[in-house]
Amino acid sequence: MTNQTRPDLSNQTILLLTGLVVIALIIALSPFLPGQPGSPIAQWAAATGVVALLAPILFSLLKRSGLSVNPPFWFVTHVISACIGVLFILFHAANGNWLSPPGAVMILMLFLIFQGALLRTSVSAQFSHLFARNSIASGFGKPESLDRNKLQVLIEYKQSTLARLEPCASEALFSPNLRHWITHPLLSLRYQRLISMEAEMIGARQGAGLIMAWSRRLHMLAATLFFLGLLAHVIVVLFFAGYAAGDGEIDWWYITAWGR
Ligand code: HEM
Numbered sequence: 576m577t578n579q580t581r582p583d584l585s586n587q588t589i590l591l592l593t594g595l596v597v598i599a600l601i602i603a604l605s606p607f608l609p610g611q612p613g614s615p616i617a618q619w620a621a622a623t624g625v626v627a628l629l630a631p632i633l634f635s636l637l638k639r640s641g642l643s644v645n646p647p648f649w650f651v652t653h654v655i656s657a658c659i660g661v662l663f664i665l666f667h668a669a670n671g672n673w674l675s676p677p678g679a680v681m682i683l684m685l686f687l688i689f690q691g692a693l694l695r696t697s698v699s700a701q702f703s704h705l706f707a708r709n710s711i712a713s714g715f716g717k718p719e720s721l722d723r724n725k726l727q728v729l730i731e732y733k734q735s736t737l738a739r740l741e742p743c744a745s746e747a748l749f750s751p752n753l754r755h756w757i758t759h760p761l762l763s764l765r766y767q768r769l770i771s772m773e774a775e776m777i778g779a780r781q782g783a784g785l786i787m788a789w790s791r792r793l794h795m796l797a798a799t800l801f802f803l804g805l806l807a808h809v810i811v812v813l814f815f816a817g818y819a820a821g822d823g824e825i826d827w828w829y830i831t832a833w834g835r
Pocket residue numbers: 589628631632634635636638639650653654657658684687688689690691692693694695699791794795798801
């Protein structure tokens with residue numbers, strides 16, 4: 576972490592966390608771990624993993640509602656907590672059948688870890704260079720047709736709009752969140768349009784900006800599918816335990832055995 580007010584994750588820390596996940600994955604795939612996913616200890620591991628995996632939902636809600644005073648802290652929490660959750664889930668899933676619907680949910684979870692790490696370490700880094708105002712001023716990443724005077728007028732207009740929308744925010748970093756959209760829909764819309772126009776002007780829609788935007792969308796789509804799959808799995812094993820066990824014994828704690 577870089578400092579106390581704006582925590583961040585270094586590339587080394589991200590590499591370390593993903594390395595831990597890879598080691599846990601190799602152990603889970605090996606025949607050394609005892610027990611089945613339904614054993615009491617594996618079920619406790621699953622429950623602990625699920626709790627840790629709720630952090631990304633909290634991060635998203637806090638970020639989008641504007642309720643968090645420190646979004647970078649919640650970003651770091653979502654990454655660390657997700658990695659810890661994955662370790663518990665891998666322990667839970669060892670010796671299970673990974674070529675099954677719950678196995679697909681787990682593969683989605685692993686994808687999120689590796690794609691998230693790639694997003695943060697490579698694409699975000701390119702993005703921050705592209706967007707650093709100094710880099711534009713110094714000519715780095717400057718599109719040939721950039722009209723500086725027009726850009727200056729646009730930035731001044733952004734600043735005056737922002738002064739009405741969120742007076743204390745920084746124009747280079749701000750984008751409207753749910754609270755702004757609810758309390759000032761027209762100003763938010765205007766500000767969002769100015770952001771798009773600026774991105775268009777400096778060429779951010781091309782190259783790294785485009786990859787970044789699609790990588791984030793992919794991450795969020797995978798996260799949505801993952802949480803839906805996780806919810807479905809939890810509902811099936813707890814309430815439709817008979818269906819999940821098929822012809823075999825229900826050897827885990829459950830609430831109802833519907834589906835037999
Ligand atoms: C199971 C694991 C994970 C889940 C379920 C998950 C989920 C999410 C969600 C829901 C968001 C969207 C937040 C929003 O509403 O904008 C998000 C954003 C993001 N995640 Fe993850 N994530 C996981 C792991 C990771 C990991 C391991 C990394 C990096 C090391 C990572 C990097 C990112 C990045 C860079 C963003 C965009 C942040 C932003 O735009 O401010 N994620 N993640």
